[in-house]
């Protein structure tokens with residue numbers, strides 16, 4: 001478990017993290033969501049003792065990082081996948097890490113196997129693709145078999161296969177009972193990966209809840225009704241006090257469950273061509289909840305062709321003007 005209380009970090013006049021309190025539970029994938037510059041990396045560095053908080057504290061399983069006896073046995077992290085000596089092989093890199101952290105060398109082959117790098121273990125890490133480097137970084141994070149894992153933007157720049165692999169891998173780690181905290185500014189990706197969310201904007205906490213709750217809180221769930229007897233259906237819904245508006249497909253109904261609407265249609269003898277639940281997306285929820293703290297816009301292909309192509313349709317949200 002990770003617990004941050006009143007965590008703050010200033011760099012001169014910049015307040016990177018502002019009185020942030022949150023908890024990350026074991027056995028779940030928790031997404032750390034916020035646009036670029038929101039303070040995610042700074043928070044992760046403070047969790048790992050790489051940056052000292054200006055105020056507040058953060059504990060991993062009840063202890064500050066510097067109080068951990070053998071830190072890599074408690075917490076593993078992937079911050080920068082390219083942090084590896086380019087001329088060292090993947091195996092040599094991990095052996096060096098294991099040795100310098102007094103971890104058994106047999107773990108090296110185990111973690112190489114876990115991340116699927118056994119076949120390329122003796123190749124120079126400098127020649128690795130980004131996806132392979134990410135796997136090597138994850139292998140390093142797993143060396144001490146820690147219960148707590150932190151990943152900073154692990155899918156950035158990966159191809160669809162790499163993204164899927166990382167997503168499944170995070171779920172597997174959480175299913176093993178570990179605490180998995182993963183930062184991203186890719187909302188669609190987080191909607192698929194994270195069960196819980198810690199959402200920040202401009203260093204401040206915006207929400208901490210399940211992904212489902214986050215979407216439900218910020219967006220309206222509606223039911224679409226299509227019928228050749230729309231006027232009849234509308235007056236029946238009005239009688240029930242439902243919120244009804246018309247759009248090009250038919251009626252959009254709020255404040256009534258889909259089953260109730262179906263039963264009402266049957267009772268009134270209205271023929272239905274469609275009755276479907278529409279749920280808000282994480283993007284809508286994010287824009288709704290962060291609207292006050294910072295202005296966002298959804299970037300399209302023109303704005304960031306590489307990110308767009310590599311995230312297979314994910315919407316990449318960034319602060320307006322960035």
Ligand SMILES: Nc1ncnc2c1ncn2[C@@H]1O[C@H](COP(=O)(O)OP(=O)(O)OP(=O)(O)O)[C@@H](O)[C@H]1O
Nearest residue numbers: 011014015016034035036037038039040041042043
């Ligand atoms: N070492 C530093 N010195 C000065 N300012 C910093 C430093 N590190 C971060 N900042 C500033 O703190 C703010 C938060 O940065 P941070 O990198 O934590 O955000 P982020 O959410 O991780 O964004 P990104 O996804 O772009 O890395 C930004 O305004 C950034 O410019």
